[in-house]
Amino acid sequence: MPRSVLSLAISTFAIGTTEFVIVGIIPSIAGDLRVSLPTAGLLVSLYALSITIGAPLFTALTGRVDRRKLVICLMVIFLLGNLVAGFAPGFGTLLAARVITAFAHAVFFSVGAAVASSLVPREKANGAVAVMFGGLTVAMVLGVPLGSWIGETFDWRLPFLVVTALAAVSVIALLALLPKEIPHTPPSSLLSQLRLLRNGRLVTMYLITALGFGANFVVFTYVSPLLTSATGFSDDMVNVGLVLFGAATVVGNFWGGRLADRLGTKQAVIVVLLGLTATLAFLPVTAHSAAAALINLAVWGFFGFAINPVVQTGVVTVAEDEVPESVGAASGFNIAAFNLGISGGSLIGGRVLAGSGVLSTPWAAVALALAAAAVAGLALKTRAVRPAPMEELAK
Secondary structure (H helix, E strand, O other): OOHHHHHHHHHHHHHHHHHHOHHHHHHHHHHHHOOOHHHHOHHHHHHHHHHHHHHHHHHHHOOOOOHHHHHHHHHHHHHHHHHHHHOOOOHHHHHHHHHHHHHHHHHHHHHHHHHHHHOOOHHHHHHHHHHHHHHHHHHHHHHHHHHHHHHHHOOOOHHHHHHHHHHHHHHHHHHHHOOOOOOOOOOOOHHHHHHHHHOHHHHHHHHHHHHHHHHHHHHHOOHHHHHHHHHOOOHHHHHHHHHHHHHHHHHHHHHHHHHHHHHOHHHHHHHHHHHHHHHHHHHHHHOOOHHHHHHHHHHHHHHHHHHHHHHHHHHHHHHHHHOHHHHHHHHHHHHHHHHHHHHHHHHHHHHHHHHHOHHHHHHHHHHHHHHHHHHHHHHOOOOOOOOOOHHHHHO
């Protein structure tokens, strides 16, 4: 695998870490900047909402920009956003820095897979994309809990400065390793992309993605105060829980793809969502036992992220069947739906926490997961959606 692909993986590691590390340090930020936990949760929800809006908009606007210059400039903006976050004098500045960072994140992920594919022969495109997104996997397993530990042990600002250093390494690697010319096909216009939202089958898949991931983030945004207040975990034990959760998401991601191949999209989605519903419903019970809480976290991570490959494969396959000229845009909208779910789930979780307490957040999450399962059961066509070819997933 070319070293240029590894430079993209370094970037996705830094991006994945900065998106989710906030979950572990929300209590520290709220205390230091004198805001409530639900207000601090806006650092998650508005970040995700910015990605939802920024991905299609800025990807279309930068469609004709040289790919090498674009990814390097995006990582420079990402670096500056984290640097400002690390020195933010108040909550407003921190929130603005997160929004700017999110826009860079959105476009980088939109174009990064295509860039990775173009750097290798066609038959190796899927492997190149896997290596690039491997940085995100490592971020979930190591970067997020390690950043959370640094923030809780030293200062919540330090993880942002560490990510700034990682972004600097990424920029240097991209400058040194990316080829001068990267071939690419400009994406379709924003208006033509928005026409995809008139396709009922695609909209159904997007709704399942938003509701399913929304269910996860109703609780996950506030998992740190849940574990410290209800379970009695120390900050170190919260990080152990995040490590278990992150490792389980990796396993669930692989399992979800195989389940979709075996059962088809509709059946696989329902199985995963019912598993997610059960694990969320058990959280208020297992939260009072350290061992049970850790087990539940792992099982939750497994089911919570198994939905990603199932729905993504379904979206690509539906797009191939009905809008073959817009497969990439259709897949991009699913990423937007994923982040819309994160944003909405975080906002709902914050309202529930403010009104009923942190142990009530799992029940709101259960409602969203059941709604997603109902949409899958009622709206998806009975026939199984065939698995998408790997080279199309790589796009």
